[in-house]
Amino acid sequence: MQKRATTCSASGVPLTDAKSTSFPCPTCGEPIGRSERCRNQAVTYYCPACGFQGP
Numbered sequence: 001m002q003k004r005a006t007t008c009s010a011s012g013v014p015l016t017d018a019k020s021t022s023f024p025c026p027t028c029g030e031p032i033g034r035s036e037r038c039r040n041q042a043v044t045y046y047c048p049a050c051g052f053q054g055p
Contacts, residue, residue: 005033009045013037027052 005022007014009032015022019036030049038045042055 003031005031008033008035008038009048010038010043011035025050025052026054 005015008020013035015033015035017036019039020034021039022031022033024030025032025047028047028050030047032045032047032054034045037043044053044055046053
């Protein structure tokens with residue numbers, strides 16, 4: 001089973017909302033977390049392991 005992020009990679013808020021998500025980094029596979037607010041506002045996120053940047 002794949003590891004899941006517990007906090008948003010952009011804002012640091014806990015991923016407790018049902019509309020938050022966690023997915024693997026396309027470059028290195030580390031989990032990236034996104035809160036509903038950051039996803040809706042297209043806040044830039046960074047992978048904590050490799051520095052990949054996404055919308």
